[in-house]
Amino acid sequence: MTTHENVVEVRELRKIYGHFAAVDGIDFDIHRGETFALLGPNGAGKSTTIEILEGYRDRTSGDARVLGVDPGRGGLDWKARLGIVLQSSGESGNVTVIEQLRHFAALYPNPRDVDEVIAAVGLQEKAGTLIRKLSGGQRRRVDVAVGIVGRPELLFLDEPTTGFDPEARRSFWDLIRTLQSEGTTILLTTHYLDEAAQLGDRAGVIAGGRMVDLAPIGELGGADARTPLVRWREAGEQREQRTDAPGALVAALIDRLGPEPDALEVIRPSLEDVYLDLIGRETSTSDDAEPTTTETEVAR
Known part of the structure; x- marks a missing residue:
């Protein structure tokens, strides 16, 4: 796997827990500068896949390259090229926004200017405010600021707008579009199909650990489905x-x-209609045994 245009390359990726395949032989690429949406229901294997690509979880088999590096062997230099925004953050609520950003900026060899990052996420007026006093949408913007302050080549966004009201979601989309215009490659997971349609260039749909479709957003499901x-x-x-x-x-x-x-x-048919049809078809044809409770917990 040596394609220079690809930031992420995955071939026959598997993660097995006992007799349960959380990720079962998926393949996909993410091109430099694109936003790739990874879609699927809870338990489909999305988070497991992302954690493997981030280097947080070992794979059972298959090949993966992220920025040309096996994520299971990536060192600090490689990690400094990534930005990661998790579903929930672990930030300290007793520091201010600017203190938080300065702390994380100091961890990277070539960080963005902290004041510029705060302006980019629309928190200039909150720079001196304790994080615990911010609204949920504002704290999420802090998460993104932490994710981009290191000037990442690849940004992971895992369910970034869960719990947002409609206005906050629209504002967040504007921020992501700014990052897209700067050439940042983004891997996005979301349960909001309108969000995937607004931000994604291509999407992969995972169900039962398998990739059931992979196409530009407007072509998912094929012509008949639309x-x-x-x-x-x-x-x-x-x-x-x-x-x-x-x-x-x-x-x-x-x-x-x-x-x-x-x-x-x-x-x-909307993207949601197409998505539900894809998931429904996979569910109806799957003959896999139901996972145990323990397997379900790890197969996120």
Whole structure:
């Protein structure tokens, strides 16, 4: 695996706990400068995959390269090239925002200017405020500031806007777009499909430890999954038809059934519809045994 354009390269990655495969032979690349969304339900293997790529968890088998390095062997120089924003932070609430950022900046060989980072995350007016006095959205911005102060080439964002209100989420998206415009490569996990659609260039969908689809955001699920669905009631029966020309079909129905066909609706599948269909198909075809409680706890 020597492709210079790829920041992350994964081949046949597996993590096995006893008889349970938390990650079961997945493959994907992340290109330099793109935002890659890793999607899947709880227990699908997303967090396990990310922790392997961050160097926090050993893999059972397969190959992985992050910034050209095996993450299981990455040293301090390699770790300094990463930015990591976990689902929950362990920051001290008894220091101020600027104290927190100065502390972490001192750990990196070529950090960003602390004042510039605070401005980038929109916390200039809170720089001297104790972190415990910030709102949840503001504390999350501190997490991101800590993640980017070291000037990372690759930024891991694990469920970054969980618990945000809609306004805070939109503001956070603007911040991520700024990082994208600067060329930062981002690996994003999120349960918010609109967030993946807004920020992601490509996405991989994991279910049961397997990669069930991998494509640009607008192409997930294939063309058929995104074909509009026209649904109506005729002769007492519910009918439906997928078509690339829903307007023409509706016009034909009006000609045949009159100006107001019964229960007529045109459904254009959203990313959420496509995602749920992918997960549903995987669930219905999987013949894996149910994991034990212990296995479920480790297969995040």
